[in-house]
Amino acid sequence: MTSPVGLHRVVEPAGVLPQAAWRVDNRPEIGPNEVRIRVERLNLDAASYRQLREKHAGDGDAVRAEVLAIVDERGKMHNPVTGSGGMLIGVVEAVGPRSPLGLTPGDRVATLVSLTLTPLRITDGLKSWDGGGEQVPAEGHAILFARSIVAKLPDDLPAELALAVLDVCGAPALTRRVVQAGDTVAVLGGAGKSGSLALAAARRAGARRTVGIVPTEAEATRLRDAGIADAVEIADARDPVRLAEAVTRALGKPADVTVVCVDVPGCEHGAILATDDGGTVIFFSMATSFAAAALGAEGLAADVTMLVGNGYVPGHAEFALELLRSEPAVRHLFEQRVRAD
Template sequence: MDVTAVGLHRVLEPAGVLPQAARRLDPDPRIRPDEVRVRVERLNLDAASYRQLHTAHGGDPGAIRDEVLAIISERGKMHNPVTGSGGMLVGVVDETGPRSPLGLKPGDRIATLVSLTLTPLAVDDGLARWDGRSEQIPTSGHAILFARSIAAVLPADLPVPLALSVMDVCGAPALTSRVVAGLDAPVVAVLGAAGKSGSLSLAAARRAGAARTIGLVPTEEEERRLAATGLADRVVRADARDPVAVATALGEPADVTVVCVDVPGCEHGAILATAPGGTVVFFSMATSFPAAALGAEGLAADVTMLVGNGYVPGHAELALDLIRGEPGVRALFTAREGRSSAE
């Protein structure tokens, strides 16, 4: 096996693990023949990571910024030690090695479609332009992509922040589409349906042949906002951490339940709300997989549980097509961006 293809040579400690599991990576800007160096323009923290940081620091933007900078400086990557998650980035290709298989060339503006938890990263501006109030971080620095990394050239017809938000969660609608298309007109429930991955998953489920879609949200405001888009046949409200409330709100068990909630403790509600023989797809990085497995066992729930790993062939193209072709999805993304900038 070619260890440089998966970035093993960039692991500083502990020895023998792959970059995602490493405590510290080497972000040396000098590239190997199969690597790519990217000039970083913007980081996008995943929702679970940003929520954890926001909660831990009581919403103090300066403290949030300081901790993100410390993580990157100490670990050579953005890898939240509490949530285990990171995010992704946008940047411009600086240099490509002659043996890189990624098909990128200098000057390409790209989004990385692999996690920041395994991407060697260094920033050189102290995150001075970030106010700490949103998941997107304008910054400068560099990142390294390996031969087995994934990246996509940004579309010219969408604003960069919007394209980055879509690509950050593009694995969710792609896997949802694959699961739904393999079934005969299933009922699909999405927990966290008004968020980025949730709204895209609703739209993907409908396109893939869902008989009915149900969107579950936690607040009256999100219920109103999602209902206005028409993305779900039914919109219901419940705390996704309350299993009985989730099952009661849905009313009917779903054939497919997609979990897109960025807080811990939603595993049992999703399992309880899924019909025998059904499928639960976990996309949130806040998911506890021991809780999911043991919870299903304790409920004698005959359900298949899938971990959304963020990659399905064609996932970026599918998600971008949804944001272009589904006004309801775009409306939710635009509203989210507006709320973040106003906070």
């Protein structure tokens, strides 16, 4: 029997969902409610790619070899250090007769569920990838379940650009939901993909003032030139005191809403300290330690609500793509990122 959430694909340990499994079954044969995708490109999530790049000191061949080893061992791209994966684009090859996803063979799609739960097999040895960026040209197949989320790729955007946007589309949607008219908003990692979309979404939601926090002058220049934040500050998000000072300097007070979009660990306490009493912190980084966040808030006697950005909000893909189309500065930032990748 094929489970709608993929339980039948779990190899070990028994009794867990595919995301929590150490290994899943990545065979190409599909059940009646499954879909098989011919893979064209993976997008490794930022935290996972950074960890692999730093582990191997920028050696692209070593990064490529480890990605292949992870997928071969686990049947999915699930980084055992960061616990994260990414997503992919490809073409629908086969659709089970009871699949509820509304797909037909030939559709070009982006998976909006994590690679950490997506059965995946790579068949080309990643020969077209030099290990030097998050986007990974690849050949192989992936399997979607009945409860998977998928989006058809838009015709008006290059596939690489659409992939970059859809990879982080949960961030702007949840930011729009949380931010209220008149709020002050700080976005850590404001010049990045999820950060720039979160800044644009906060403005759309009626934020009174926004600040983008970035780690370098080059990032600050890029964000200032884009004009999507009311203020830009340079601060190390891992330095709680200096981060809080930078946010307060820019906003005149701690932020009502702080959105964490950085791909390095150790930013939890700074985000909490930079947020006003009664405010909200949204963690949109897979590098986040949720134990550190919870215990840090307790230790600071911080009356803040902390939300985990789970990557899914109804309508998130459509909203992110609309922001890209309607905000030229955001699109320019994304195009720069894709070219650099």
